[in-house]
Amino acid sequence: MAQQSAYTEDNIRSLDWKEHIRMRPGMYIGKLGDGSSADDGIYILIKEVLDNCIDEFVMGAGKTIEVSVQDNRVIVRDYGRGIPLGKVVDVVSKMNTGGKYDTRAFKKSVGLNGVGTKAVNALSTFFRVESTRDGKSKSAEFETGNLVNEELLDETSRRRGTKVTFIPDDSIFKKYKYRHEYIIKMIKNYVYLNPGLTMIFNxxxxxxxxxxxxxxxxxxxxxxxxxxxxxxxxxxxxxAITHSKTQYSEEYHSFVNGQNTTQGGTHLAAFRESLVRTIRDFYGKNYDASDIRKSIIAAISIKVMEPVFESQTKTKLGSTDMGGNLPTVRTYINDFLGRYLDNFLHKNADVAEAIQRKIMQAERERKELSGIRKLAKDRAKKANLHNKKLRDCRAHLGDLKNDRRLETTLFITEGDSASGSITKSRDVNTQAVFSLKGKPLNSYGMSKKIVYENEEFNLLQAALNIEESLADLRYNNIVIATDADVDGMHIRLLLITFFLQFFPELIKEGHLYILQTPLFRVRDKKETIYCYSEQERRDAIEKLRGKPEITRFKGLGEISPDEFKYFIGDDIRLDPVMLDKATSIEELLSFYMGKNTPNRQEFIIKNLKVELDTVEDLESVGEE
Structure with missing residues (x-):
């Protein structure tokens, strides 16, 4: 029998605030990540600091917030009231210290629990806070949460407010890089929700x-x-509400007290329900809820007193009450839409007619698809029992209590050898693999019917669980993993076409990525370097000197599982697929998959990360 270890008072220790945050960063800022995803922790750090600035603006103090990100140094400056000078150190380094426990001062605050800036401080190699008020200024500097310097100026001409500077700790956030597109999206959300606020980024x-x-x-x-x-x-x-001409499913942007609740919550559920009720009452017809909401694009923002969220990162509202003397969230939203949306439709007959036509079109399509959808669902259910295409993982995006749900990833790959390598080297807790058989169908210009008729698309849709809406998406990251050659590029285009045609909101919401895989391995007896470009190969040869061994990877199948784990682990390199709002989805689809082969070839030549022997290699791309 195994000997039990002693369990005494010596086994029990209390971590101080910064140790706990550094040991369990995911509890405070979600997933760590390298900056390739909008919900990576390095962006949450900026958000936590900005939330405090926004709360000052909401209280009527300071109309401008400045943000600067140069390399990995972040500076955030507001012109609010400034932290009370005697509490500057405590506010950023003592748990349960903050001004937001007094609801008179911050009735509809975002950063309610006083953890945010402490987490930023603990997870930064350098953190400096400076507060100016009443003609005086106090600053404090920290390294990984430890105070190293503080200074008080009894006289200063600086404008009042708070300035925070920090550099995220690269021992926690491995090989990270800030992508300005994600910061700009965050900043835009703040200004949309706070009319009158000016934000300056770089x-x-x-x-x-x-x-x-x-x-x-x-x-x-x-x-x-x-x-x-x-x-x-x-x-x-x-x-704000409209319907899309091109996309099939529902798309929502929801906010509480200026917080982007990406997982929705009680307010979004109430909005979806109230919208259906109001539309039915207006037309006097009992339309199916899915027909009313099909293709809808909407945004809702509410303000609640002392909101309760379902996680520290505040992505899902749990509160059922508005607070104060107001009714429940559900009643409040229902009464508002029942009155104002109904009024709008009465006054704008052309919009009311367009909505009714859309609903009736959705009803026709649903009925046409009902038979084939049932067959497809039965096929998918049978396939799920022994689905050779999907090797699932244990955690999923909907598991709100799971610390690693934001890491959940589905790799879409082609061919048995590549699928085998990823499957053997993946993290079974958070990484799933979906194997394609050859090139997928070109779905350009086809109707939703093809998603159910084509077994591969149907199984992919079932694996992602996005038939009705994004709300049930099972993986936070969908990663196209194909070879870095002409065929691989074509498969990539065909998959992007599928998502653009039927699920563009997946791309809009930043869930779709391309996996970067190394083109070369350069090694000597002491060191191995994987290179993702010709330049990296030259740099590696120079670094190792002598005559290192150089291997060119022609496909994912050539990379052994032992090596593959390096490319889908902590050092994974992902390129997000992004939509440019200036281009309509119809234009994008016709460019990629329409009848303009020469333009497409030119695009692929410019974007293919591999040296091709001849341009003729591209002749077949996109013509199928």
């Missing part, structure tokens, strides 16, 4: 006149909209 100004209307116009090309945006505002609520 010298560029951001300001919104029309709140959520501007948000929808920024995320969707107006040519893809069925009718102009319906924009409604109340005391503690704002909504």
């Amino acid at each position: 010298g560029e100004k951001y300001f919104s006149e029309n709140g959520l209307k501007d948000l929808l116009e920024d995320t969707t090309n107006t040519e893809d909209m069925l009718y102009p945006i319906i924009h409604l505002r109340g005391d503690d609520i704002e909504v």
Whole structure:
């Protein structure tokens, strides 16, 4: 029998605040990541600091917030009231210290629990806070949460407010890099939700006149909209609604007290329900809820007193009450839409007619698809029992209590050898693999029917669980993993076409990526370097000197599972697939998959990360 180890008072120790944050960073800032995903921790660090600045603006203190990101140094400056000078150190380094426990001062605050800036401090190699008020200034500097310097200026001409500078710790955030696109999206969300606020990022100004209307116009090309945006505002609520001409599923942007609740919550559920009720009442017809909401693009923002979220990163609202003397969230939203949306539809007959036509079209399509959908679902159920295409992982995006749900990844790969290498080297807790058999079908210009008729697409849709909406998406990251050659590029284009055609919101919400894989391995007896470009290969040869052994990888199948684990682990390199709002989805699809082969060949030549022997190699790309 195994000997039990002693369990005494010596086994029990209390971690101080910074040790706990550094040991369990995921509890405070979600996933770590390298910056290739918008919900990586390095962006949450910026958000935590910004939330405090926004709370100052909401309280009527300071109309401008400046953000600068140069390499990995972040500076955030507001012109609010400034932290009380005697509490500057405590506010960023003592748990349960903050000004937001007094609800009179911060009635509808975001950063309610006083953890945010402490987490930023603990997870940064350098952290400096400086507060200016009443003509005096106090600053404090920290390294990984340890105070190393503080200074008080009894006289200063600096404008009042708070300035925070930090550099994330690269021993926690491995090989990270800030992508400015994600920071700009975050900043835009802040200005949409706070009319009158000016934010400056690296010298560029951001300001919104029309709140959520501007948000929808920024995320969707107006040519893809069925009718102009319906924009409604109340005391503690704002909504913007339109329907898409091109996408099939529902797309929502939801916010509570300026917080982007990416997982929705009670307010989003109430909005979806109230929308259906209001539309049914207006037309006097009991339309199916899915037909009413099909292709909808909407945003909702509400303000709640002392909101309760389901996790520290505040991505899902749990509160059922608005607070104060107001009714429940559900009743409040229902009453608002029942009155204001109904009024709008009565006054705007052309929009009301367009919505009704869309609903009736959705009803026809649903009925046409019902038979084939049932067959496809039965096929998918049978396949799920022995689905050779999907090797699933244990955690999923919907597991809100799972610390690693944001790391969940589905690799879409082609061919048995590549699938085998990824499957053997993956992390079975968070990484799943879906194997394609050869090139997928070119779905350009086809209807949703093809998703059910084509077994591969049907199984992919079932694996992702996105048939009805993104709300049930099972993986946070969908990664196309194909060879870095002409065929690989073509498969990539065909898959991007599939997602653009049927699930563009997956791309809009930043879930789709391309896996970068090394083109060369350069090694000597002491060191191995994997190179992702010709330049990296030259640098590696120079570094190792002598005559290192150079291997060229022609496909993923040539990389052994032992090596593959390096490319899908901590050092994974991902390129996010992003939509440019200036281009409509229709234009994008016709460029990639329409009848313009020479343009497409030119695009592929410029973007293919591999040296091709001849341009003729590309002749077949995109013509199938």
